[in-house]
Amino acid sequence: MRLQFILSEIGIGLRRNLSMTISVILVTFVSLTFVGVAGLLQTQIGKMKDQWYDKVEVSVFLCPANSSATTCSSGEVTDAQKADIQAALDAPEVKPYIQKVYFETKQEAFASFQKQFAGQFWASAATVDDMNSSYRIKLTDPTKYQVVADVLSGRQGVEQVQDQRALFDKLFLVLDRATLLAGGLAAVMLLAAVLLITTTIRLSALSRRRETGIMRLVGASTVFIQLPFMLEGAIAATIGAALAVGALWLGVRYLVTDWLGSSVGWIPYVGTGDVMTVAPILVAVAILLAGVSSVVTLSRYTKV
Incomplete structure (x- = not known):
């Protein structure tokens, strides 16, 4: 019964703030894509160093x-x-x-x-x-x-x-700077994602202030009251992470492996397996963002 109630509250919250939820998904998607690109660039540099440094004279x-x-x-x-x-x-x-x-x-x-x-x-x-x-x-x-x-x-x-x-260090320097650029953009977008998640949860909490007040009166615990809001942010962020993983997989599969791999075959490129290695990190970052945003926001806006 409690699970059914929590699921219904999550659905209500997502529907009431649909535009904000979509915004959270998109911003999380973009920011985590940059995080993934930065990680894959470092993996690419590592692969090239492992192969080329052993051969240089x-x-x-x-x-x-x-x-x-x-x-x-x-x-x-x-x-x-x-x-x-x-x-x-x-x-x-x-x-x-x-x-x-x-x-x-x-x-x-x-x-x-x-x-x-x-x-x-x-x-x-x-x-x-x-x-x-x-x-x-x-x-x-x-x-x-x-x-x-x-x-x-x-x-x-x-x-x-x-x-x-x-000669190779010059190329690696360019790739390192590209990594820093992707990391910087990712940091800015992650900050935007945190702010959006916080705003979405705050609006959802304010729109259901009467319901949370009633739940307090009937003896509901703080965790039980806050859980639907936390899950709303987590679900939106996880969807964004899943989209980021999908975009990275498609990019590596068709742009790197098929296109670059067939054009310049002597470079050891990252593959879809490397994307799957990065994927759990992206999902974990998304859940962490949602968790931190939820704790900060709910401690203030679910008090009655």
Whole structure:
């Protein structure tokens, strides 16, 4: 009997404040969509780092014949300078950080260049002498790049030490800023959702002040009186969360997996499984918003 009464009160409250309820659903939907986007962006960054950071190398470009670098003042790198560089890589303080070292000759660099830029008219003008021989170093820990760079930078015969990870860091920086933007928008929209839920519950409580007064007189508990109002906010917020999960699932399924995945297949994208991982968090946030809004509002407006 009590359950039937509570359900009927919830239905009455939702019907009386239908426009406000729809507003709560929409604002919650938009705000939690931004929260989900921020979470998925961080997951995407993690996937890309896991795949790319394990593959990146440190490239130590040696002096060609016509370099203007101060470390190349003696001209093209000599065999003695190469031996000195190799000895530095084999030093006890550096060796533990290095997993593998591969030496690429100028001829190999030229062949790779021609293959990479095949069909470009300007590539045909390049010659073997324009290429750098180089050491390609695979690190045991890509974050320890600076250890190798400090040892080799400024050494005679070394024109440039390049960390491939730095190229990816620029992309990750853009994604991190996009995450912050999505998070900021989510925070603003969540605040709007809290205010709307609070207003909806307040209007519902005021419209049924006479009923709550009667319930007080017949001995109804505070929890029993407040429960329908709390559930109204929770239901609206949960519907908004469900819509957000649905929108994220559709976006990932058709925009990321089907469209981007078929166009740029070498990037490890987030999938619908990642959306399902984020979904419980979004629902929990929605229920928490409704709960906090309900407690703050009902403590004041259900007193008689």
